[in-house]
Amino acid sequence: MEFIVEKIGMSRTISVPSVPVTLLKLIDTKVCEVLENGKALVAYSNGKKINKPVAGQQKKYNLSKEFNRFATVKTSNTEAGDVDTSALAEGVKVKATFKTKGRGFTGVMKRWNFAGGPGGHGSRFHRRVGSIGNCEWPGRVQPGKKMPGQYGFETVTVSNEVVSFDPASGVLVLKGSVSGPNGALGRVRIAK
Template identity: 35%
Template sequence: MPKSMGILGKKVGMTRVYSDLGEATPVTVIEAGPCTVLQVKSEKTDGYNAIQVGFDAKKPSRVNKPMNGHFQKAGSDGFYHVREFRVENPEEFQTGQTLSLDSLFNVGDIIDIQGKSKGRGFQGVMKRHGFAGGGAGHGSGFHRAPGSIGCSAWPSRVIKGKKMPGRMGNDTVLKKNVIVIDIRTEDNVILVKGPVPGAKNGLIKIFTK
């Protein structure tokens, strides 16, 4: 996990932007921030330095009483997403502070983006690991199976880490060194080059470098 400052966002989808020369660049549109600092944690009181932030406002009627009191300390009604970012100097932040795109990022910055990949359920080795499979003809009795997976007399077992069928996706994925193409502060939108992990409306963590 990167120990750097960042902001929370929501994946909107993908599109393309054009340069002055007409070159098309695929971009992912992320609605990022504003985020509210809910709690400042320090090594002296909590054992580590971090800030807790909230994103995507929630109605007070949808917040339980313990969290309602926690949110009220920051002067807010509530949020759907609450996450932490490690920071080096927690004294630079204060509860109730608002974090926005223009205060953290600039066009051309290199950033890291973390999201949860799409869940694919239980899949075979061809889809999960890219195995070639067997012949497709009617005479073949070997189409999509993994083939031999074990050894003979020694060591008479399947080696750990063998690529096998299993659950695919729904993993936390960190994509590094993503380029910021554009920032539209009036819409709280950031455009980054290429795809990012996750489905539409999925929660995204954007880290500064």
């Protein structure tokens, strides 16, 4: 079973010893259509404007205006309606999938923790890559060479344990951390 969640932030338990936890908010989702492969088409809200294709889908599935995004998730529902959250009990192992924070195009010192060169005057090697090639053989840059480039905004999945779940407010508390900034949308699925 999968759930669409929004990351609220991190906190800790007040027990001794305290445990670092991540707070996630379950997004209100409606099952529009149950597919034959154990998955379902669900509608949820992410606060963006509604375009014509989404308006057509809302009309087709009799949805209200707040549901403006659609996704396919694994679910235990057998018919359209609210998503069943009874499986999120205390102690259940889950896998949380989020996008990491995007840091844009970065150099090798930030991206790969290179040391860099001397900082003093007269040096022409401060925050640069340095030599990247080989000598006469093979005469090319090897694949996988650590170079400047896009850093972050990668999909990361981590295993966590459910500390608590409040069905009334929809707040899910996971032991440990998950990737991504506060407010990021992600998925939580129950591990086997």
